[in-house]
Amino acid sequence: MAKAPVLTPQAEDFPRWYQDVLNKAELADNGPVRGTMVIRPYGYGLWERMQAEMDLRIKACGAENAYFPLFIPESYLKREADHVEGFSPELAVVTHGGGKELEEPIVVRPTSETVIGEYMGKWIQSYRDLPLLLNAWGNVVRWELRPRLFLRTTEFLWQEGHTAHATREDAAAYAARILEDAYRAFMVDILAMPVLVGIKPSYDRFAGAINTLACEGMMRDGKALQMGTSHELGQNFAKAFDIQYLDADSKQQLCWTTSWGSSTRMVGGLIMCHGDDRGLRVPPRLAHIQVVVLVIRDEDGAGGVAEGIHDELVRAGVRSRLDDRVDTAFGRRSTDWELKGVPIRLEIGPRDVADGQAVLVRRDTGEKTPVPLTEIATTVPRLLEQIQADLLAEATTMRDERTTDVDSVEGVLEAASTGFARVPWPVVAGEQAAARLGTKAVTVRCIQREDGSVPDDEDEDGLYAICARSY
DSSP states (O other), rough: OOOOOOSTTTTTTTHHHHHHHHHHHTEEEEETTTOOOEEEEHHHHHHHHHHHHHHHHHHHTTTTTOOOSSSEEEEHTTTTTTHHHHHGGGGGEEEETTTTEEEEEEEESSSSHHHHHHHHOOOOBBGOOOEEEEEEEEEEEOOOOOBBTTTSEEEEEEEEEEEEEESSHHHHHHHIIIIIIIIIIIHHSSSOOOEEEEEOOOGHHHGSSSEEEEEEEEOSSSSSEEEEEEEETTTTHHHHHEEEOOOOOEEEEEEEEEEEEEHHHHHHHHHHOOOTTTTTTOOTTSSSOOEEEEEEEOTHHHHHHHHHHHHHHHOOOOOEEEEETTTHHHHHHHHHHHTTTOOOEEEEHHHHHHHHEEEEEEETTOOOOEEEGGGHHHHHHHHHHHHHHHHHHHHHHHHHHEEEEOSHHHHHHHTTSEEEEEEEHHOOOOOHHHHHTEEEEEEEEEEEEEEEEESTTTTSTOOOOEEEEOO
């Protein structure tokens, strides 16, 4: 009788496979309030690594971290009409506190343009204070109708950046820099995800923005996932919150502002871009456990040898974990680490000690190779970089093979049933075309130049739209 698979196969039921991975790899559970989530230690370890790598890139772009309150006066949101209209269906509002009805309702922040705009208006006095580049790590609440763990939850963790500039050109350049140097660089170099970058159609911009730039990744079922966005807010929030500066000629001028964010949705993207029917596959540069050293049986000195290898790897800068829980069956433990997607397993038992070797198992390919104990500390770091490159190459090949050039709405709908459609922007730019796409849950994910670069606006000649079904 055939052994039942640990996970539902992707080809059979991709959403069920995703849920199975969340459970079996011990990533997250549903929270006690609908739409919330509890992130388990292994899942949170992935998020911590994402935070650390993203934070480095954001700071390299000149932004500094700050903190702003979770509660926002309702009146703040009402100051920018498009903003409040865009977020109203998703708001959680507090009307009572301390046993009394509040004089003014308080919104649990869905995003922080309004409260940060209020303080930018206080802190900025002259052109010498510009640009003001801020970033905040925290949580936000948006009342999702159809929540899914990591992808769309009522409460999620994220970073949101907010900046103020003297000119529109400087603000636009910074919004583009964050998209390229922070978001795209992190997603390609660390997550091994070959995201596409471009601008959103004018009808799909962030509420209150004059331009929205986005990173879009392809999942293994051919759907798109928006991984991060960067917004030019123009002077809309500067007007609403009186964010002004005194220029070099002592004249009052309105600032130009931006905002940008990425969230725990990236964990969902990681799962769905790289995961296979055996579970997660974590890119080594991201993995908080890059190597697990498994003791098969603690006999004939195997436990001591394994501990020594673990210590040697740690000294070499490898994020290693020793698994010497020999009271749990080896097969169970190896399956658990496979589900969690640890890039390399080193398996050591009495026979391996006698042969002076360990068995190295690559999670991405399943390949097993005996490695002399004396060569492990030099072999592993090189192999981790190879696995990183191979995962990026595999994801890039998948995306390219499932992206189809088309020239009609009908072609878009056909291509989007299995992957991405790339179509001249004028073909899908009108409301009628967008409505036809919407009947099949297909949307324009981003607009690019022919060479894949980000245009200044959607009115440029020669632009292409990337269309797909999405999460």
